[in-house]
Structures are given as C-alpha cells and as structure tokens.
Amino acid sequence: MKIRPDDGESAYATGFANFITWAESEDEFKKSVLECLEEYEWQMLSVDNVRPVDPRSTYREEIEEIIERARTNPRACIFGTFHTYPVS
Numbered sequence: 001m002k003i004r005p006d007d008g009e010s011a012y013a014t015g016f017a018n019f020i021t022w023a024e025s026e027d028e029f030k031k032s033v034l035e036c037l038e039e040y041e042w043q044m045l046s047v048d049n050v051r052p053v054d055p056r057s058t059y060r061e062e063i064e065e066i067i068e069r070a071r072t073n074p075r076a077c078i079f080g081t082f083h084t085y086p087v088s
Contacts, residue, residue: 002043003082014045015084018063020070021077026050036077 002012019036023029029050037044053059053067062080070076 017082018080
C-alpha cells in the first residue's frame with residue numbers, strides 16, 4: 001500500500017496493513033479494500049494472504065479488536081496499524 005505524504009513529508013510512504021471486511025471472494029475483498037483506500041487517497045500495490053477469519057484461531061489483540069468491530073457491521077472495512085518499510 002502507498003499513502004500520500006502529509007504536509008510535512010515529501011515522499012509517499014510504502015507499507016502494509018491488515019484489513020478486515022465482509023467478502024465472499026478474494027475479488028470482493030479487493031474491491032472493498034480499494035473503496036476504503038480511495039477515501040484516504042491511498043493506493044493498493046498488492047494483496048497477500050487473503051483468507052476468511054477462522055473462529056477457532058487466535059489472533060493478535062489488534063486483529064481480534066477489528067474482527068469484533070466488523071462482526072456487527074456488514075459494510076465494514078477496517079484496517080489495523082500501517083507498517084512502513086523503506087523502498088530502494
């Protein structure tokens with residue numbers, strides 16, 4: 001994912017975030033996330049590891065929290081922390 005710079009920054013930030021949204025397929029997932037990103041003027045560069053939430057699994061606290069928030073909102077597209085990394 002690439003996000004546009006804030007007022008004090010001169011370059012785009014590249015990184016990743018975890019997204020939780022309601023979807024029946026990977027294509028539907030991508031469409032929902034793209035719509036979410038457009039609101040922030042961010043760009044999706046790639047999508048990795050799309051899978052349904054497994055109720056038998058345990059997730060990190062942040063992920064558990066956004067799963068719970070999305071559970072009662074079928075229009076939800078919620079993302080976690082944006083982790084940046086350098087691009088050469």
